[in-house]
Amino acid sequence: MSPYNILVILGATASGKTAVAARWAHLNNGEIISADSRQLYRGMTIGTGKDYADYCVDGKTVACHCIDIANPGEQYNVYAYQKDFLKALADIRRRNKIPVLCGGSGLYLEAALKGYRLLQTPVNEALRNELEQKDNAEMETILSELQPLHNRTDTVTRKRMIRAVEIAVYRKEHRDEPVHYPDLKPLLAGILYDRDTRRKRITERLEQRLREGMADEVRLLLDKGLTPEQLEYYGLEYKYLTLYLTGQIRYEQMFDQLNTAIHQFAKRQMTWFRRMERNGDRIHWIDGNLPTEEKIRQITDAFRAPQ
Numbered sequence: 001m002s003p004y005n006i007l008v009i010l011g012a013t014a015s016g017k018t019a020v021a022a023r024w025a026h027l028n029n030g031e032i033i034s035a036d037s038r039q040l041y042r043g044m045t046i047g048t049g050k051d052y053a054d055y056c057v058d059g060k061t062v063a064c065h066c067i068d069i070a071n072p073g074e075q076y077n078v079y080a081y082q083k084d085f086l087k088a089l090a091d092i093r094r095r096n097k098i099p100v101l102c103g104g105s106g107l108y109l110e111a112a113l114k115g116y117r118l119l120q121t122p123v124n125e126a127l128r129n130e131l132e133q134k135d136n137a138e139m140e141t142i143l144s145e146l147q148p149l150h151n152r153t154d155t156v157t158r159k160r161m162i163r164a165v166e167i168a169v170y171r172k173e174h175r176d177e178p179v180h181y182p183d184l185k186p187l188l189a190g191i192l193y194d195r196d197t198r199r200k201r202i203t204e205r206l207e208q209r210l211r212e213g214m215a216d217e218v219r220l221l222l223d224k225g226l227t228p229e230q231l232e233y234y235g236l237e238y239k240y241l242t243l244y245l246t247g248q249i250r251y252e253q254m255f256d257q258l259n260t261a262i263h264q265f266a267k268r269q270m271t272w273f274r275r276m277e278r279n280g281d282r283i284h285w286i287d288g289n290l291p292t293e294e295k296i297r298q299i300t301d302a303f304r305a306p307q
Contacts (some may be wrong), residue, residue, distance in 0.1 A: 002304050004187040006089075009102045009299075010035075010109060010273065011191035012266040014201040020191060020295050021056040021102035022064075026057040027296065028098055028303075032064040033088045035103025035112060036233050040084075043221065046214040046236040049205070060221055065091070072226055075233065078111045079121075085112045089182060101186070106272035115181030121170045131162045139165060146172060157232060188271060188281055189299045193288040202262050206255070215241055222246075226251055234262045297303045 007030065009021040018032075025032055032055070034040065039046040046051070055062045065088035070076040092099045099110060110116070131139060139161045146168035155269075193201065195233060218241040221231060233239040236258060244254035277283055284302045286295050 002178040004185045004303055006099045006101060006184055006186045007299070007303055008109065008113070008186050008188045009100060009191070009286075010188065010283070011104060012193075012198060012269040012273075013104055013262060014198065014205045014266070015047070015104075015191040015193060016201075017102055017104070018051055020286075020292065020299070021100050022055050022062045023057050023292060024296050025062045025100045025297055026060065028300070030062075030098035030100045031092050031095075032062060032100045032102050033085060033112070034064055034066045035083070035085075035105055035108040036067075037076075037078075037108050038071050039067050040081070041072055041074075041234065042070065044217070044234060046209050046212055046217050047235070047241070047304070054278070056182070069111070070291055072221055072224070072234070078107055081108050082111045082116070092157050098148065104269050106276070109154070110276070112248070113183075113184060113186055121132060121167045123167050124170070127166055127169060128162055131165060136161065143168060159229075184282050187299075187303050188276075188283045189302065190283045190285045191288045191295070192285045196274045197289070198266060199263055202266060203259055204260060206259055210236075212254070215245065218242060219245055236265060258269075 007021075007024065009017045009024070011017040021032055022187060024030065036048065038044065039050050040212075041048065048085065051065065054114060055064055066081065066084050066281070068087060069084060070080075088288060089099055131142075134142070137156075143161060144164050146165065218231065219240055221238075222228075222245060228242045231242045240254050240258040240261070243249045249257070273283060284296055284299070290298075
């Protein structure tokens with residue numbers, strides 16, 4: 001009997017983690033819980049890299065939770081994710097399946113695994129009015145004093161900085177006692193490529209997504225009434241494609257800037273995973289260049305091995 005009750009497949013963008021997670025789940029009576037902060041949005045498929053085909057293994061579809069659960073325009077957050085994760089976890093356990101948490105969003109992974117006490121933060125109009133008088137540099141300094149700036153998306157726009165400060169202040173003022181959280185014994189397995197291979201895979205995947213119609217997907221969202229400011233909230237692809245589609249940059253500029261930004265994002269993901277290791281999380285790194293079946297074998301051996 002395995003000493004673990006949940007498998008975690010993590011890795012930087014373009015590491016192929018979804019395909020590995022789906023195949024392992026298919027072979028081991030498992031179901032996937034996505035830990036991706038953007039794949040939960042409906043209608044955002046190519047830009048978020050949902051790769052639905054990865055969930056079809058040997059002609060059967062592997063169940064996946066926490067994907068396509070929010071509408072574009074909705075600002076879903078880690079608080080809502082933790083609640084949805086727990087709901088999916090209970091459902092999977094009730095049916096005697098093995099939960100397989102898969103993703104590259106470090107904040108969402110840790111919110112699920114660590115059982116952080118997250119609070120629904122109300123609007124603080126007085127604080128917002130005070131922050132409106134400060135410039136971006138001042139607000140970033142205030143935020144850095146309240147919490148570590150692990151998630152740089154908090155400082156992408158002025159609106160997001162104000163909300164991040166609002167949340168950090170509220171949490172500081174409301175330090176509740178921890179609530180009951182399911183007993184999780186996770187095995188963390190990471191798919192790892194060397195830097196050059198990772199960069200090559202990222203560029204090739206970006207080219208593929210553009211061929212598959214990623215620009216058309218963003219154009220459709222704009223046509224449906226989402227503003228450029230709203231689309232910027234949903235990540236790099238939507239930010240740079242919106243700049244291109246609204247005539248602010250040329251196609252070649254869009255590709256080069258987006259490609260560079262995704263490489264930088266992948267580097268930040270790896271930095272987050274290394275920090276998890278420094279904080280005591282053991283990650284079993286699997287060579288991404290291995291055949292899929294060998295990756296599955298190594299993960300299975302680790303999942304069944306005594307601790």
